[in-house]
Every structure is written in C-alpha cells, then in structure tokens.
Amino acid sequence: MADDMGDGRAIRVVIGDAELGSGAAALLDELVNEKVASRLAAQDATLWGPDAEAEASIRLSWTTLYTTSRPLIGQIENLRAELRAEGVDRVVLAGMGGSSLAPEVIAATEGVPLTVLDTTDPGQVADALAGDLRRTVLVVSSKSGGTVETDSHRRIFAKAFADAGIDAARRIVVVTDPGSPLAELAEAEGYRKVFLADPHVGGRYSALTAFGLVPAGLAGADVARLLDQAAAAADVLSADDADNPALTLAAALGAAHAAGAEKVVLTNTDAGVPGTLTGFGDWAEQLIAESTGKQGTGLLPVVVEKPDAPGFADAGSGATPVAIGPLAGGATVATGGPLGGQFLLWEYATAVVGRLLGINPFDQPDVEAAKRAARSLLDDPDQLGSGSPPSTVDGPVEIHASAGATGDGGLTEVLRDFLDTVPERGYVAVQAYLDRLDDASAALLRSELARVTGVQTTFGWGPRFLHSTGQYHKGGHQNGIFLQVTGAHERDLEVPGRPYTLGTLQLAQALGDGDVLREHGRPVLRLHLTDRAAGLAEIIRAVQDLRV
Numbered sequence: 001m002a003d004d005m006g007d008g009r010a011i012r013v014v015i016g017d018a019e020l021g022s023g024a025a026a027l028l029d030e031l032v033n034e035k036v037a038s039r040l041a042a043q044d045a046t047l048w049g050p051d052a053e054a055e056a057s058i059r060l061s062w063t064t065l066y067t068t069s070r071p072l073i074g075q076i077e078n079l080r081a082e083l084r085a086e087g088v089d090r091v092v093l094a095g096m097g098g099s100s101l102a103p104e105v106i107a108a109t110e111g112v113p114l115t116v117l118d119t120t121d122p123g124q125v126a127d128a129l130a131g132d133l134r135r136t137v138l139v140v141s142s143k144s145g146g147t148v149e150t151d152s153h154r155r156i157f158a159k160a161f162a163d164a165g166i167d168a169a170r171r172i173v174v175v176t177d178p179g180s181p182l183a184e185l186a187e188a189e190g191y192r193k194v195f196l197a198d199p200h201v202g203g204r205y206s207a208l209t210a211f212g213l214v215p216a217g218l219a220g221a222d223v224a225r226l227l228d229q230a231a232a233a234a235d236v237l238s239a240d241d242a243d244n245p246a247l248t249l250a251a252a253l254g255a256a257h258a259a260g261a262e263k264v265v266l267t268n269t270d271a272g273v274p275g276t277l278t279g280f281g282d283w284a285e286q287l288i289a290e291s292t293g294k295q296g297t298g299l300l301p302v303v304v305e306k307p308d309a310p311g312f313a314d315a316g317s318g319a320t321p322v323a324i325g326p327l328a329g330g331a332t333v334a335t336g337g338p339l340g341g342q343f344l345l346w347e348y349a350t351a352v353v354g355r356l357l358g359i360n361p362f363d364q365p366d367v368e369a370a371k372r373a374a375r376s377l378l379d380d381p382d383q384l385g386s387g388s389p390p391s392t393v394d395g396p397v398e399i400h401a402s403a404g405a406t407g408d409g410g411l412t413e414v415l416r417d418f419l420d421t422v423p424e425r426g427y428v429a430v431q432a433y434l435d436r437l438d439d440a441s442a443a444l445l446r447s448e449l450a451r452v453t454g455v456q457t458t459f460g461w462g463p464r465f466l467h468s469t470g471q472y473h474k475g476g477h478q479n480g481i482f483l484q485v486t487g488a489h490e491r492d493l494e495v496p497g498r499p500y501t502l503g504t505l506q507l508a509q510a511l512g513d514g515d516v517l518r519e520h521g522r523p524v525l526r527l528h529l530t531d532r533a534a535g536l537a538e539i540i541r542a543v544q545d546l547r548v
C-alpha cells in the first residue's frame, strides 16, 4: 500500500482472487527483478524491444508531467480570469480520443461544466452551437493538427461566431503540438492563445499535458491539485517493489491474459460517493485498447454501467472484472486513489502490460485504415450515396446485413443470425453513430445484448470509439462481431470550406470502418434508423424478443 496522499486516499491496487494473485506474483517478481518500474520512470526506450525503440524514445515524457506541466497552471488561470472578465464562461472542447477524454473525466469528476464535441453527429453539434455563443470559448485540441472531426468543428464554430457578430479569433484557443498544421493556422488566423504541448507524449498518455489541463482548467477544474495527486503517486509507481500498485495491476492483467482472459471489464464501484472518478472507464478504455490491441493480441476494455450490470460479476473466464473503487460486486481486481494518481497508475500499468504482451504500446497502426476508407468514400460521393440499399426494412429500421446475417427475416431473426456468428470467447461491439445526448437510449443496447447473449459486449459512440477501441477491433484478438447503428438526420450541417456536410462525414466514417472490418473477415451488421427514437425502441424490443 502506498503512502496516504493527503486527501485520505492512497493509490492502491488490490487483487481479490487467489488464483489470479498467484499468477500475478510470478510476473511481479520478474518485473521487480528486471527493474521495469524504475527504468520506465527513467524513460528507458529499450523496454519494449528493438522494434519499438525509435517510437518509445519520443513517447515517454509523460512520466514527469507532474513537474513539467506546472508552468501551465498560471497560464490557464490567467486566461480563465481574462475570459471571465469578458463574460465568457462556457467552454466547448473540440477534440477526439486523447484530446478530449481526459478533460471530460476531469471536468465530470470535479463537477464543472464542459461541453465536449467528439462527434460528427450534426444534431449534437447543432445543439452545442445553440448554446449562448456570447459566453462561449472554443478549445480546439489536436496533437497532429489534422484530425478531420476537430477541424470540422473549428470551421463550423468559426463561422457561427462570425455570423453572430463575434470576433472568432478572440474565442478560439488551440492546444496542439509545435509545428502542426493547426499551430500554423492558429498563428495565421491570430487565434486568442495557442498552448503548445510536449510532443514527446502520445495522445492517450496526455492527460496531464495541456491537452488535459487547458480545457478542464478553463472550465474551472483545480488542475494544480491534479498535478499534486500525480506527484504524490510518482515515487510509489516508479519503485522496483512488489508493492508497486502499477506493477501489481500490470501483473494481474498480464497473468489474466496469459490464462485466456483477454477482456478487462471496468466499472465504478463507488459511483455517487463524493470524489468518485466519474467516467474514468472511458478514458482508461482508450489507453488500454489503443495501446495493447495490435498484432492479433491485446486487452479489450469493456466499460459497463455498474457493478450489477451484465458482464461484470458474471464476467466468465475470458474476462477480468476490475473495480474503479473498492473491491466489490464480484471484482477480482480493484484500483483506488485520486484522479491525478490514477491517471499515472494506469499509464504505468498499460506501458508495462505492453512489455508483457510483447507489443509497442505507443503506436496505433490500424487506426489509419478506417480514416483512409472514410476519406475515399468522401472523395466519391456517388459511392457513398446513403450507403447501399438495405437488404430489408423492418418499420423504422433499415437492415444492411453482411456475412453471417441473411437479412431475409425481420429484425429479431436477423439479429439472431448475426449473434450466432460470435465465436467462442468472442465479443459483440455495438457502434452507435448517433447523438450521444439525444439518442442516449442507444447505450441500453449494451446491457440488453450482454444479458441475452451472455457474451462480453462493448458499446461505443461513433466516431469517438474509432480513436479508442477502433484500434483493437482491427488489430487485437480477431473474435469480435460488429453491430453498427446509423440514423437519419433531421438537420444537417455544412462544413465551411469543405465539399461535405457533417452528416455525410458521419456516414462515410461508419461505412468506411465497416468495410475495413469486413476486410478483416469480421461480421458487420448495420441497422439504419429512419426514425431514431422509434428505431432504437424497435431494436431494443427485438433484442429482448431473442430471449424467448
């Protein structure tokens, strides 16, 4: 157990299962003897073998961010005070994956309002635009400076500010890497402020860089405290000691994987308690999936709603139920401690799991394929159309069946055929290219499908998941089946300066990723909702009918 962290909660990892504990103990000895923790803290790029060394040598600065990010605190406070003095107190963040997941969990955990745009759903973006623009600052966050979703949001908001008679340049703040196209553009456009992040930290390890701290800090989160929490955890996480919580977590997950448990089911076991890490699973999901899901191996994170949700206590031998919070609800592993410390805990542990699995935890080789496929569809709008014609229609649901699902019957039959294709120890992935606020009921599909099938089931909002579990779907264990849900748009939005609308981009992303998954031999079923609310209700009913 680590030292107390000042707020009464220490960074800790507990293994609550004897068999898993003994498997982990052997790995733990190995990790301690090989001095993996101290070498990681010293940013030793040789830890993942010669193939990963070049990339690792420019990806390890996250181990000392609790020190190197300190100068940001004053800059964020000053900008926040300036904006407040101008009556600007609504923060909208445009950013995908590592450029939005950390600030979202920081803001949610601290209870400060932050509107996150990590979607191409026109309705969701239109709702964000409908907020009070006079009080709004847009933070545009992108390491590469070339992410299409984020660039689209910037274009849409810049025009909306201008249309409302607001000087857009004064309302756009940029976080990016030095020398990126976005950094250049921000300078050319005279945007209010550019925070240049440390380029030696990858997106999913960037929680404590400007990517995590600027949007959350502008929204009112106490980012200095976050760095204090990470600093307080640093010594224990870098110690070559069997009590090191990061080594314990890595050894548990590594031992579980070696025993066939390639899925990690995550849930909060202290939801509702003050200080609980709200939404932490979604951040950890990207870290784990993009870091480990490659070369046909990896850990598949399955984020579930609560400890008694299907897939957790009944995780089965193919999955490890991990509690974020106290060991409860059937969890075999639990992690505890404040947010800043847990960011660092999971980053250390994931990097160490990468070494145990023999992969490079700092690249994402399969993400680009889906981006390429979407781009080629956007370049050829004829091919895109509204997608190929449905194989059949059941009320408000158009069924686009592929291998394994005949599409001849109604929705229930099609779903039954489709679900029959899941391999033993496989998983079902629900991918909803919808509005995560207005179409929130889509998320019920995860628990309903998991309950009916008894199979581990993930849920992701598209295109957000493409920057998270999307890597694992193509690069990890090839035993997933994919249920895509797309929907008609009541309203669409032009992307200024681009020949496509947001709705077209959203559809291209769904179809493009579907094509890539099929190329990998994976079954894909797309259900298109001509009426979103009625269609979702219909799918949920059809899933429930599978029980009989």
Ligand SMILES: O=P(O)(O)OC[C@H]1O[C@](O)(CO)[C@@H](O)[C@@H]1O
Residues within 6 Å of the ligand: 096, 097, 098, 099, 141, 142, 143, 144, 145, 146, 147, 150, 203, 204, 290, 364, 367, 466, 467, 468
């Ligand atoms: O910050 P960027 O460059 O816009 O990238 C966003 C996300 O896209 C990815 O590069 C690939 O999905 C993630 O690793 C990253 O967090």
